[in-house]
C-alpha cells in the first residue's frame with residue numbers, strides 16, 4: 001500500500017501535539033531499506049509521542065527525534081550492529097531522541113518515574129496492533145487506560161522500556177504495553 005502523506009499529517013494533527021509534527025515522526029523514512037510506517041500501525045505510536053510532547057514541555061528545551069519507525073529490512077541486526085531483532089521500532093511504538101543540553105542518564109529517571117504512574121491525555125482512543133516479524137512476535141500489551149462514555153479520547157499511563165545510550169547521546173522510549181526487563185535491549 002502506498003503511503004498517503006496528507007492522511008498521515010491529518011492523523012498527527014488529530015493528536016494535538018504542541019512540539020512535534022508529521023515530518024519529525026517520519027524521521028529516517030528515506031534511510032536505505034527503510035520506509036514510512038504502514039497505516040495499520042499509526043495508532044501504535046500515539047502514547048509514545050504524547051509522552052515525548054509532555055516531556056518537551058516539562059523540560060523546556062529542544063527534543064530532536066532521531067529514529068522512529070523501522071522496517072524489518074532496515075532494522076536488520078546483521079547490517080546494523082546493536083539492533084535488537086524484536087526491536088519495538090518495527091512496531092512503531094519506539095522513538096530514539098536527543099535532548100538539548102541534557103544527557104540520557106538525566107532523562108531516563110524522569111520517564112521511569114512516570115511509567116505506570118503518571119496519566120496522560122490522548123485526544124484519540126487509540127487502537128494498537130501487535131506486530132510479528134520473521135524472528136517472532138514483538139512484545140506487546142495493552143496500556144492501562146480510562147475512557148468516559150460520550151467523550152472522545154482517553155487517559156492512559158504507560159508500560160514500556162526506557163534506555164540511555166550514552167555513547168551516541170540518545171534515549172530510547174517505547175510503549176510496548178508490558179514492563180520490560182533491564183537486559184531487554186529495546187533499541
Ligand SMILES: [Zn+2]
Nearest residue numbers: 096172186187
Ligand atoms: Zn530505540
